[in-house]
Amino acid sequence: MTLDGRTPGTVLVANRGEIAVRIVRACREAGLRPVAVYSDADAGAPHVALADEAHRIGPPPARDSYLDVEALLGAAKAAGADAVHPGYGLLSEDAGFAAAVTGAGMRFVGPSAEVIATMGDKVAARAIARECGVPVPEGTGTVDPDDPALPARAARLGYPLVVKASFGGGGRGMRVVTGPDELAEALAAAAREGAAAFGRSEVHLERYLPRPRHVEVQVLADDHGTVVALGDRDCSVQRRHQKLIEEAPAPGLSPQLRAALADAAVRITRRVGYSGAGTVEFLVSGTEFAFLEMNTRLQVEHGVTELVTGVDLVAEQLRVAGGESLSPTVLEVASAGAAAPGDPAAPGGPAAPGSTTVRGHAIQARIAVEDPRAGFRPSPGPIGALELPAGPGVRTDFGVVAGGTVPAEYDSMIGKVLAHAADRDTARRRLGLALDELVVGGRPTTAGYLRAVLDTAEFAAGTHDTGSVERDWAPEALLGPAGDAGAASPGPAAEPGAAGGSGTPGHAVPVRRVRIATDRGPLDLLVAGRAAPGPAGTAAPLRPTRSTDDRPAAGNAPGAAGDPTAPMDATVVTVRVAPGDAVAAGDVVVVLEAMKMEMEIRAGTAGTVAAVPVTAGSPIAAGAVLVELT
Template identity: 55%
Template sequence: MFRSVLVANRGEIAVRVFRTARAMGLRCIAVHSEADAGAMHVAMADEAIAIGPAPASESYLRVERIIEAAKRTGAEAIHPGYGFLSENPLFAEACAAAGIAFVGPSASAMRAMGGKAAAKALMAAAGVPLVPGYHGEDQEPSLLAEEAARIGYPVLIKASAGGGGRGMRVVEREGGFAEALWSAQREAEAAFGDHRVLVEKYLARPRHIEVQVLADSHGATLALSSRDCSIQRRHQKIVEEAPAPFLPDAMRAALGEAAVAAAKAVGYVNAGTVEFIAEGDRFFFMEMNTRLQVEHPVTEAITGLDLVAWQLRIASGEKLPFGAEPSLSGHAIEVRLCAEEPRAGWRPAVGRLSRFVMPEGEGIRVDTGVREGDAVTPFYDSMVAKIIAHGATRDDAIARLRSALDATEVDGVATNLDALRAILAVPAFAAAAPATTFLAEHEAQVLAPPRPAPKRALLAAVAAVIDAERRQPAASAADPASPWEMREGWRLFGAARRVLRLHADGREIEVPLAYRSAGVMARLEGEEHALSWRRDGRDGAFRIRIDDTEAAATVLRSPGAVTVTLPGQGRWRIGIVDALEPARGDVAGDDRVASPIPGRVASVQCAVGDVVARGQVLVVVEAMKTELRIAAPVDGTVARVDVAAGDQVEEGMELVLLEPATASAQE
């Protein structure tokens, strides 16, 4: 066994590997970009080496810098994690050339499975079923269009090299093929350095099912149950579970046999995942991920295996001690907590985690690479944590996970937390196997506008504001402890009065207050309420008393707002209106096209003088593995273009200036 391991990655996977490696007695070495100098995985490491600026292309994707860091620190093995260089055969070869063990498969296995077209030819020879499609080398657009017509619409265009939903487009009819092909090829080239694509029949309501395989260098190859990863947004998974539910035993066995056949066809060694798409009782090979998967914890939960430990053992030459799949225990479900805005098209979000409280309890596991106070930047993936629940049955796991999400608190960055809660609450989720169309079919429930803030939430916000004011001494106070500096609302004649203005549910709410010795009298919706409160231990936890009723609430302060969580009822973000701020309204006019997030300009699709229509894509900005297609807000003429492909942009930065069409011109 090695004595030291370097993790050529960041975030939760680096933290995950370090925890296992340290338990095995190994020295842990981290690499990091400038943006990650204070990151959690760096703090955990025994030694850490800076490898470049924030963009991954200048740090985590630089093979020579990682190899040099391994040599400097005496690392005997490199674990690639997932993403970045994890499926790059040149990286595996560089490790071998430097005499460093690569914790993963051989470069030849990566090459065999890395190109989807070549991999599918291998799978056909191995007897693994394939989706009807075109997997050839000829990438002439006219030929691809002909093949799409032969296959029959709808079709799916997929990048030949890579995964994660990059370079993937669904085309419903012939008229949209050319634009979708151009877009997929450009994204594939940017993400993987390879513009080639394949075209396949698009299945209407498929399931995404995968099989974890584990193979040693002594000839043993095992299938470790199945996983269902069908609930996805932008072709990227957000809910995964094991074993895949509602599968006939014969189909489950056939999936395992096909996965083993696929791995053996390329001489696969180490941990990997064979992905299938299924509809009814039929399944088809999609691809093989020649690395550990993000969703590996659900397999660990039901098998009792530490897959990272076995990756390290296999890489050091150890033999698997079991000749068959370990017995399974219960059911596990994982959700990915991501920094994004689901109601804005699942747009990635950035910011600083002013509050980050993860759940605990029996059957609950959390994998994360961030802490409270850390920044979520536009340079890397938007996932901030994985929350996993394990129970005796699927219903038990769902119940535990719902409870865990209710106990999760995040503020400072927009997340998909409410959407995850809503997914688990959809009756169809518990009743039947979800398809990849789940979010589209249940969008009204998953992305429903939050219900109006109840009176208790509004008054909890009031309590938190006044409590914070009472605890904050005047900036000019010579003696903050002086009773003259206390903000208790005391007056010589009568009680102090004020009006607190809140913003919730798209409206401004005035709450007249009269201070009392214990709390305040608050008028809300025409009724007077005696309001008092006390802190309940940890930061943000309160016991709120309204008249003669007391209940728990968590209230998190952030600039200009508070987030109120009422156990079992929901959470609401309530604005605190500054009396001196201008009236609310749109900051930008219809002539201004700005970036909604920091990122890199992938392409500019307009030029000065172009006449454009409302909804026409003008600029594509890439951030956090996502492309944001920024469209014209109105009909008009492009007056100015302020960016070019490759430029880095900040949130709110102007990209294009339009001259809106006049009313007469539009008629």
Template identity: 50%
Template structure:
């Protein structure tokens, strides 16, 4: 096991990793920008190193500063957390080249899955069903028009190196394709430095289902069930739950086995998530995330497995110690992403927290770095907390979530807690009857 780990991230995920390290008896080093000097993960770390000014490019995205901090602190390994450099193959390679262990998959697998086209090709070769579309980037408008007619309208134009809805445009009809293609390429270049785009068939009202995978260096691979992440706004997840209310036990076992076999075939190491669109009883692979996910706590709730702890153990060369038959699923879990933003306009709301009272009780978990008097800086992602609730079944879980949301108080800044309170009481959500477009339709109806 590692002696000391540098956590190359901030906020709630840095605190989450810190706790897993403590459980393993591993010392931690927190890095921080000048804006995060008083952050909770810095206060609770064994050591801390300031790596730059507030802007991410000068601190949390500064590879040289991170590697220098790791050398100064004399660590064994670096945990990238999520976001920032967590899926940057170049950074992972640099970490290894400097003699540290990267707590994540190999740079080769990060690169493979970081490009949507190569990821889709690898998944297809591993026997995973994929959304019908082009096998590679489109080279011209003429080629795009020809291929779009073969795929069938409407089509999605997607950035090869993209994610989070950036570089994605919908063309409902042939006459819309040229403009949508141009917009997607511009967005892709601006966000990812790569204007390569590809086409996929547009699926009406699918659900977003993802399968959690865990693999070690000894050939052991397990899946830990699926999460339903269909409640989204502008392709950003808002609420997640596990298991999905849309799947049967047989479908759950089938897609889990498909995902685990694919990961085993490519020789993957660490945690990973294979994401699918599900419609009409069929699954279609869309991407693989090669890091810990924001929504990992709901999988932990229904399996009892600490995913971050396992991620660290695997990176240290330890075997899983259990097989698929040992995995047991219990109850239901739902996670709400709490953001520092206005509940209706979604305008970010940084500032000082003047009052903080998290909910409690059986089955309630809060992953957050907030505390009374802390500052929420304007420089980073607006998510400030995750509310995770577990119950014996979905009805109990939803009722417990409604109670927990009623107890949660964050004063001094605007949050989207009111949006979550309204979602949890919506009849469609209560029935588990929703798709990836439901939340935006429902919100439009509320206005």
């Protein structure tokens, strides 16, 4: 494969972490020459080592490196790049970046800047969905957060509602509002996050659907008139609108509903003149669905679709960017049918498939350096040991190595563990065993929590929804309270009938797997009860499921004594108090941002504010006092 007639073509990978590694490998398989970029924080990162060539683009802050369009274009020109692949996140859905790439004479691996701009505007995207006959949630157009008439408009729309950044995506810039007293803060927070993550602060309001499922359809399109849907995924396990577990195909959909979702996705994709890989997202409740948004890029969860279809989505992106048609494999799997006669949304060419040919079931767990028992607080820093699971049907996509460091300036996700099997329950159990084998030394991670989620009765039955994490699966219930040194994630499920077996939330009698030495070799045992401290060399868990250092990240939490302090290096977003203010225990005093996540810092005790040594917009170090109380 070439991108400009030269062999091999050169592709600049304008991203970092595990997705940069994924794209580098795909370029190599396609006979293309991958070039990496890196900030000073990523000089020793795996994607840098794997690429044929790498260019420094700036200091650690993303705005000075991975979001610096001129630095990226300079690296692309210096490398003689024919194309730029944006990956996901960062500038992947930035229309200005796409236009700058094509304006510099290179190909952008993705849709046109015009399509990105149109579908990136959530209000415009909803209008297009309506034109295509696709249901959309009731809501407003883009609104001014300071409009005095807005509370009345919100009341007419009805609570609960959700405030969304109009140019957001991936769950960023979203706030659920249950009553009018929460509206002002939600508007400010959504606008602030939208500006920080996407450079746009516009917001809009939508009716909030309680207990919906989040189902999305993978689409592919080329420049020769072919548009297909490549199956669906369920992404309902979320916290703060950020996905934690994804699976394909979405469980529990009737054939009619599955076909309707695929048809709606293809109609929208064709209507906007799309090219490349994209995802159309929906909220599903019972037999009804409504359009949510379209992500004009590769998704983090693309791997589960690859596992059940056998299609390499990154390879297809590169084919389309090179002017080629979608591969024969895609057309065979998608089984595209003819467009409906007279359908204005599908003027010629293949339309929606009646069904996508899938093989078995695949589930993915996102592994982030976060402490679930401390409110999923990010925990950047050095990684000690790193042992990735293996075995039939197991795939791991990681962007870190043992001895490396997770920078505080970027997203907390370090990798993904995927499992594929003939049926959903086998895939679920296989993923659980893979998470048992995962070791991330020195950092708390989400692995143990996600292992526990897989064992809940609701997830096993596929009856969960987008609110299950916050409503039903509190980390303290599944893992034990923060600070409980004996509490462990459930680990491997016990044999049928054993205490604390699979599906028992919290595992009242924890079950752990240990290895002991015998004269006939090592012996693995399932042991009920909590582990007791002992000297080095005594029996220990075979594979820690969260990390080799599972303690909650240091920092302030409701009920903590002393002045509120920063739990990690961060940036001050807002200060809620001033000297002389009286605060109660649990009151929010400062909002911080780190690793693309906002954290509310609360007073541990009641008191009066004596001093506030920080200001909005200033960087602060871990352990710094944020508010002095008397």
